[in-house]
Amino acid sequence: MGLIQIELFATLDLVGQAPGGPEEDPAGFPFGGWQAPLLDEVAGAQISAAYEGTDALLLGRRTYDIFAAYWPHHEGGEDDEIATLFNSVPKYVASRGRPDLSWAGSSQLGPDLAGAVRELRDRHERVRVVGSLNLVQTLLRERLFDRLDLWVHPVVLGVGKKVFDGGAVPTNVTLLEPPVASPKGTVYLRYGLADGTPGTGDMSAPERGAGDDS
Structure with missing residues (x-):
């Protein structure tokens, strides 16, 4: 079974909207392109790696249209x-509309997104989800991902679509490797989906056995 891996860029307050440029999502969002001033060679190398x-891309409609034009x-x-x-691998588009599929290797997923994503996992070794915030929120909500690469940037916007908007569900993840900070302060975090749901405890309770001399 293959992996569904999400590549996502977010601010410190976890806004993930339109990091790459003003044209990504111009309606009512004043900070399109917020990532550009914070990109450096270290973060660029991490993204490339x-x-x-x-061996396949899974994209939401808006991201697909931007990529297909560029x-x-x-x-x-x-x-x-x-x-x-990007030009050589298959591209799968999650959309309720009718995207222009003239970019070589492109096809549209059917209305059963969960079923289609599971089929992609069976068909490909490594499927990358890039940007596509609305799609990402669905994948997070349905636990239809295996890896999450998250770049957290040292900026607070206060407005915009957040990574975990849209009904996120309680989910455990595991940090797969130590965090790495780039020279401009972006922190790269690589997580894997883990079993179960978050546990709870009581921080005010003394540790069991602490101070017990018996």
Whole structure:
């Protein structure tokens, strides 16, 4: 069985809306492109490494439209490695509408998103979900992911769509490797989905056996 891996960029207050540019989500959001001033070589290398081994992309409609307008025209340029990867692998679009599927290798998922994602997991080794915040929230809510790569950036916006909006469910995750901070202060966190739901305890209760001399 393959892995569904989410690549997500967020602010310190966990806003994930439109990190890449103003054109991503211009309606009523004043901070489109907030990630750009905070990107450095370390974070850039982390992002590139995260895409290694990708054999399919799973995208929401808005992200797909942006990618389809950009990546087919950028092989041989500054972003050649990512462009070659994105242009060569199958692209699956989660949309209720009718996206333009002219980007080579693109197809639209059916209305049963959960079933379609499970089929992708059986068909591919590593499916990457990039951006696509509305889709990501559905995957988180339905626990239809295996890995979550989260870059937390040192900025607070106070407005915008948050990563865990939209009915997040109690979920355990496991930190798969130590966090890494980039020179501009972005912290890279890699999580894996874990079994069960969050436990509880009482921090005011003395530790069992502490101070017991008997």
